[in-house]
Amino acid sequence: MKKQHKNTNTWMLSSISLAVSMALAAPVMAEDDAAATSSATSNVERIAVVGSRAAPRSVGESPVPVDIIGNEEFTKNGATDMNDLMGKVVPSYNVNAQPISDAATLVRPANMRGLAPDHTLVLVNGKRRHRASVIAFQGGGVSDGAQGPDISVIPAIALKQVEVLRDGAAAQYGSDAIAGVINFQLKDAAEGGEIELRSGQYYQGDGGMGQIAANVGLPLTAAGFANLSFEYKEQDDTNRSVQRDDAQALIDAGNLAVPEPAQVWGTPKTKSDFKFFFNSGLDLDDHNKLYLFGNWARRDVEGGFYYRNPENRSGVYSNDGGATPLIGDLTGDMSGGCEGMSIADAAASDSCYSFTEMFPGGFTPRFGGVVKDASFVVGMKGELSTDWSYDAAFSYGNNDSDFYIKNTVNASLGPDTPNDFDPGRYVETERGVNVDFDYYGIESWNIAMGAEFRRETFEIYNGDQYSFEIGPLASQGFGIGSNGFPGFKPEDAGKWSRDNYAIYVDVEKELTQDLLVTGAVRYEDYDDFGSTTNGKLSAIWTVNEYFSLRGAASTGFRAPTVGQSNVRNVSTSFGPNGLQDQATLPPTNPISVQKGGKPLDPEKSVNLSVGGVLNVDTFFLTLDYFNIKLKDRISQTSALQLTQDDRDALIAQGILDASSYSAVRYFTNDFDTTTQGIDLVISYAPDWFDGSNFSLAYNWTKTEVDDFNPENISDAKVKALEEAIPHHKGSLTWTQEVTANLRSMVRVNYYGAYWENHLDSDGDLPIDVSSAFTVDAELGYDINDDWSVSIGAQNLFDAYPDENPWAGIAGAKYPVTSPYGFNGGFYYGRLNYRF
Template identity: 45%
Template sequence: MKLYRRHTLSLAIAAITAGAVPTVFAQQPQLEEVIITGTRVADRSAADSPVPVDVISGSDFRVNGSTDIQDMLRTQVPSFDINSQPISDAATIVRPPNLRGLSPDNVLVLVNGKRRHRGSIISFLGGGISDGAQGVDMAAIPSLAIKQVEVLRDGASSQYGSDAIAGVINFLLRDDAEGFEVVARYGSTTEGDGDNYMVSANLGLPLGDSGFLNITGEMRDVEGTVRSVVRDDVAFAEANGYNAVSDYQLINSYTGEVPQYWGQPDVDDDVKLFFNAGFDINDNTELYAFGNYAERSVEGGFFYRNVVGGPSSQRGGVYAGPTVDPATGLAADGGVASVLVGDLDGGSSCIDGIPLGGSGGVIPDPTLLAAVSADANCFSFIETIPSGFVPRFGGDNEDMALAVGIRGNFELGSGLYYDLSAQRGSNRTDFFIRNTINASLGPATPRDFIPGGQEQTETVYNLNFSYGLDVGLASDLNIAFGAEYREEEFDLFAGDPASYALGPLASQGFSSSSNGFGGFPNDTSASQDNTAFYVDLEADFTDQLTLQAAVRNEQFSNFDGTTNYKLAGIYKVTDSFRIRGGFSTGFHAPTAGQANITNVTTQNVNGVLIDQGTLPLFSAAGQVAADYVESFGNGRPELGPEEAENYSFGIAFDIGNSTWTIDYYDIEVTDRIALGANVDFLAALNFAGGGTDYMTVSEALTGLDAAGVIDRQDFIGLDDLSQFRFFTNSFDTRTKGVDLVGNTYFDFLSGSSTLTVAFNYNDTEVTDRGDINPISDGRVEALEELLPNIKGNVSWSHSQGKFRTLLRANYYGDWTSTSNGYDVDAAILVDAQVAYQLNDSLELVAGVDNLFDEYPDETPNPGSLGQLYPEDSPFGFNGSTWYLQGRYNF
């Protein structure tokens, strides 16, 4: 295993390592942390890196009440944010994180230094910051598999390629060749819900005399929480005599006492398996492999579909009927609100709506309700679901990856190192939605649906070289160069027919498709590939000065290529004071999913059924729309890479046993990828026909095909499409901030302590909303105000005898809940943990996160949607949680 420890791309020896030994958090510094992220020089320490790199050992990383790796990052990396996503469609399944306030696909995720494949979810509901993003599903990684985490806080597109605008997170896997460790944990909230457990194990095995196989498995289950209040419309209906909503309390097993689900989702059958292996063929050659398999089921709630409570609160397309004559139930201007009635044979023998009366205008007329129920041809959902319903949406997620490679040293001069690897990864989500309806099918509707699925698949081939050349400097000039070929494919899988059906009642005002999340009508597939070449130079010019330069060119199959570069350096003023800085350009390329996603659903807008879709800009329909948008005179919509410029400057200094770093950054991102405004499809088709006044989309498509303007085959399935949108490059932002990281070691009582400080100030400004498809005021506010400007923590860990303790204060500055329209005050959450080493093999741990049960400020009007706390809270809304853990190793 000699080669594995010394070559350029080898995994690092960390100062604090997560081995199969009892965790010790407070300890004196030993060796400097060696890093592989952001540099291709062997044995480069984090302290000597030209750009800031945080090194978090696996054991430190896991000191957290949460069992999700993204929540662990939130407490360890101040500029990392992740929300609970209680009602966010597919974003509930793969939560979109943010680094330095930027989109999830502006941060590059690596495992063992290799690019990690993306998740299958495109976050159409991403809180404004992550809208339209397709990031990596980090939740598939078990924390016990981690040896250390390296967080490069700087742009690195010239070194690693697309996405490395905000930074790079590199998860290094454990490489123990012996030992066994098992961890069992159980926890809950102090409210009595949110029960969760985790069982995880790590096993190290030798492969002959010069290899290792390290395997980690994890099983996890998290019960959902509920932080809701009774909605105003439900309370109003019940107070005015409509008692069916009270019955909802009895039949709703999901939300307990209130007909609305606001809380963390349920995570069931969460199973993860990771392996890491290496074998030295000889002193100069190593074979290696690592990979994973993971699956989980995530389920959350949607909004309550109300039956009555006033015309403003009835669910459109299901319960809300027209204003009707209170005596006859026939549509009439100035009449009373009603419950919608459908005529099953398509005739006109039924009334238009069951009038609502009584003191509050919520009691269905009993005579007309009985008449509708008695007539087999007339139907209203108040007959079959009188209490309303809350859809339960989720998905079954499957993630797998395999990387294999060979690396070694040709031993030419100071050594030519090489690394040849191939990897393939995929992430698939199969959606389900339960306790809902396809209203247009009337009484024949199922209650549970399979809307379809999505899968992201990526294949990457890498060939990297590194050579140290003596040019008379204080160190060899390290010349690294290489090439990468990457192919990605995005697939959509059709749902069951009922999930997208346009049923017989659609023309009568009943909404089609599975209510809440419509199904995909067709299987579709799209792919793209790119080829990259890079050169990376780094050397110690003197004992005090280190400089780094890199350039990378990438060519894409679907759009123009891009070339990016980086210049960085560090100057050691003294042994204990260093100045560092860098400038780099970066980019984020549109994914195959963003460029090619097709999603058409039927929506009820102001009582009118219209088909709304997301279609590819590159499609025939997209080009028709682009021509139409261009006619407004603001330019033609296009889709290509986001471009970025990243400036950084910082200092690092040591005072006694203390080490401190302060780094300033300035990131400008132009032509950011966004979903544009909805385009009127019929207007676009009429424009394509030279201003022809076609009355319907179907008529326009037929006429334009006959005139040779379009090929009808390119527009199959779009005859009913009214509006659609597409991904395009839209707006610009500038993000500025400061990172402060420090730690100090000291003796206390008869033990040793470590005090760690980590704070981030981050500010994002939208500098240009875009001219072609400008983003809305609401999204501008989210980008600028949704996350706290200041976030950080102070941790004190102490070891004494068989005990160790941790006390951590997490600070979240004030922020704006853009979904609820109010400012939220700053908050401090305190975490505490105590551990006792019972014997050489067994450690017992007890801890509390959010010790003082801190919640975000309540929403201004919680009864309107039953929402007591803002769902976009940066620290959640579960309150205090406790956990017990046992760790056994030998």
């Protein structure tokens, strides 16, 4: 650990030297220009583009709740990952570390309003963002099987503002907009820029982080701009583990080869994380504009896995719980006489083999992957006449997850097995074309209409031969494939696509000077499950100059993803009989059909909301109630245990590694829920406390499972859906301009109690986790007009969740799904240069 910290600090010092050299060579913006830019940014932060196809409105005039988060809200944080930043500033947004969650470790699932990650639509500059290729097979109940976008590829320094529409909007934007919409607005300045350096680590001395980020605005001829942003980060992993009871027992019995700790629970190591975004526009004439924006990112993340006990790990060391060792006969004709042999005798024989010779203390695989993400959107918008405007665009997005697993074995290969494997890749590619029109020709009316085409493709690439090969010891009971994450076989590989078309009409009408009514209808047709039509009505009534009432009702849908319909995967999880290899198969696969699988249908929702807006001088308050009924929700089934007859049927179909499957999952429309809640947002800048701003954000969300199939959805999963995310979450933030050069920020965060289904144990290892407060603080100082420095701490008072009562089973000292993490306090420093 000490060596890792030293490397991070050395990297950081090199980055600082580079940044200072770049900064000194950069042109300096005049002070007056900087002030004007700051003022303009302040004015625009409360104007929302999302939620309306008419002219942008202030958040107080919107008929649906919209939060505007300015760029500075993201910079006053020790966190750097966009998921963590959103969790800090949006109360209903929850995300956790995902320390041992297979591919979900690489692209962490996040939840808004207690719903799955793919129930929130993500836009960039108002255009739909493509999904990640990762499907969260171990998502803690709520996120199980979800396939949402990867917002971690967005660097905070690239953002002008973020708009969060807290209302169902499928009738306006299409699939996924059930919990709401998040629109990331990129910076569009044609001059100036910023270089930022960050460094920090946790109070316990691990998790050292170094980051450099930069943004620059450039003119694109005299009629356009090109705004470029990049970020690069490295971060060491953390360790919040205790020694497993079984591992300690081995050590006590004299096995000194057992790792200490045998299994690590902590934040995975970010070996490298590079992000690049660009945003550009060019005025073709007085009425038409060409725009182009996109990104490229590459992230390499590596984390731990479950420990393989050298006495009883099935398929490697023993197949009867440790009563007798698993000894392989290497002769090829079973002439070695290995049956019933002891480990010591096997070690002395050239014909017999035990994996205690390779890993005498057992082994813990290291799982990771390289995630690449790329996108671009090119379009043109402008005015066709005084009454008509248009926006036409083509978009492309690609997300590629290339997995690797180390320090493990393909046990069926015996002593010839490699220890590092490439188990394969998932790739998601999306293309889209949209044309939108706005008509202003009728007084007090706005009429928008448009059409969209999207093509979504999901691909599986098989792994290296050793990761799935059926070796010579398979028939003797040794497990097949890279242990922990078997490689995708050539017969699993493939490419699946789906097309869909959509048309919509969106109307806004000021019935009176004080009453605005909006309506939208959207029709979509998918070539795999058919068509769907959705509608929305909303209104806002200005009661007086200070107070308004608003409400909305809508229907919505979420289309099953191509990945959910076709994905194949094998993951290792705890089950009723201990550690198991669980296969996820398409719902139309014969073994899934045998267990009740059938083609997927879209989820359907009904959204209702009502609220009010109070705006008196510098006091601003919004209070909104929402109710979301979701039918035919898509998720993975609980693990369905395979009988020997089931395995025999699989083998008969040519799936020869069926002996490795202990249980099967598939995606299904199998339950209905009702989610309701309250969002409260208050901001206040008191005259009596000059330079201070106070903001309070609070969310209460509760989900109830109304109906489910008990043959597929277990009681533990039902409880996870209802209780795995805190019902209450809020923050109180105080920012203060202490002097002209000195500023401070203090944020108190509250997280309500929740329930953890520890190790996905089907409720056998429940943890009731208490509510908690954490405090974040930052102090910033402007050295001069160009340079500033900040120091701060997240979780200033080093709060931890309740200790895990089941810690000895797998070594996790704390509940691993804590919404504020389990690493304790984190301190950091930041250096900024603006030009």
